[in-house]
Amino acid sequence: MTARLSTVHALGDRVTVSADGTELLSYVYRPDPEPFEAPKPYIHPLRTLTGNPVSGYRPHDHRWHKGLQMTASHLSGQNFWGGVSYLGPEEEYQHVPERVGSMRHDGFSAVTADDERVGLSSNLTWIAHSGAEWASERRGVAVHSVDTEAGAYAMDWSIHLSNVRADGEPLRFGSPTTAGRDMAGYTGLQWRGPRDFTGGQVLTPSGPAGDEDTMGTSAADAEWIGFTAEHDDTDARSTLLFAHAPENLGPDAVHASHWFVRSRPIPTAAFSWAFFEEFELPHGESFAYRYRVVVADGAWDHERAAAYLKGLQW
Template sequence: MTQHITVTHTHGERISVASGGVELMAYVYKPDPDAFESRKPYAHPLRTLAGSPVSGYRPSDHRWHKGLQMTASHLSGQNFWGGNSYLGPEQGYQRVEERVGSMRHDGFEEFTAADDRLRFVEKLTWVENGGEVWAEERRTVELHSVEPNEGTWALDWSIHLTNVRGEALRFGSPTTAGREMAGYTGLNWRGPRDFTGGDVFGPDGRGGDGETGASELMGTPAAEAPWVAFTAGHDGTDAHSTLLFAHAPENAGAIHASHWFVRSEPIPSVAASWAFFEEFELEPRESFGYRYRVVVADGAWDRARAEDYLKTHGW
């Protein structure tokens, strides 16, 4: 049986969703003050039903990492991820403020809060650093399936992006720019500090303990591993938590094949990268779409538990 939720919308700033006295998620769309961190909406904090925090915000190593957020690290010479830009093997990472773009919140096309589900459709505009509009996004976020007996809740996040620039948009990553196995871009999660060294696993025996498991899954095609789970213990308590990241079935037919970006050390992070090894182009007036699910769970899950959840919770 699902549990009721309470939705609080502070207009112009954030949406908070709580259940059983715990704030499960805040979706923040008020622009952050620092343009270098790439102003864009993000979901933080994320918490389990028991109240354990499972997202990080502005960590000292990467101030532009903010919970769960949509990113584009390399887009036609612009950085819609934030922070330093990777300029190639010779120059490495550099602070180039004029490369950092933003994703502007333009309003909500739909906003529905029910007893057990929140769904909103957000309109955003991707703006390059000089102020030119490059893309229009229709983002759908849905929080649902709050199940105390399972100790779980789920968040679906989809993107539908249209090129309005007038010339092709070229999507890439640090790896397409020459940095080996650093293909981060797309929907990205940054874990809390105590998730560092957590275990990462996927289907068919993939993954394992700590960074060894993460390294095994790094760069794996979503076609071979449509889901990845990250589990770790918390500081200060005896609690463990698990996050399960999954591709919707229709992503198999998306504009470009996805691969997993996964790290357990030195930072806990997972991204459903849409341009890990190769760039792709989006022609003017053309669109692409992806849909993902993030399951937030109390406890240290194993592979059988993750697979059982996915089998019993359809798309």
């Protein structure tokens, strides 16, 4: 069985998507104004079909973590992740406001909705702290495949990014690991879970796994991972699945992807596009990635997750 999807603009700063009256998510396109948090559009709250929350917002340990958001922790000396910047093994993390950039929502090119699919297409500009426009982005977010029997739905997130720097310089994408911190390759599309998801179970195609077993795994070896946890307040569990589109893993991808995932001390996962090595995007050139996030009620195991993902078309 399917539920009817609907969408509404709310307060002039977000688009909400609901299924049979349950709000599934809000895409906030007029982001929080705090410069140190690298203002950028994000999805929060993110909920299951029964309304259980599966995203965290401005947690006390990382105020710049906001639900599901596109980030770039190290980009040509700028920080589009937010917060403190990792400067290397000797200086480690420092408060460097002049390194923190932002992403400007320039408008929606399309907002489409019917009973089975909601799609948002938008244009953004990545802006360095100096005010220089560095990148132009075409973004897509689509909610689809609502399945009430499975208790799940899918959301696809696409990015097409172009280097538009006026100085003609390349964009160099990296991470704390490329800057010298071991196994801290966070960057790219990032999810932050709610506080009660701390200590949740990580899933991989081969079975349940610990953080240390999954961290840094190549997406070519595990094209999806999952995260399942128990809620506070309600007697319920929820599961999220994070999956790469096939072209992300092919020879035309701009760079190989790896997984960043933790259940402790914080619940988070990221599709890292520059975990171990930097890559460059020359001036005037572009790259694209597509990702999928499945949000489900209940504690799924890896076999159920694999079967469900296999049944979804890209």
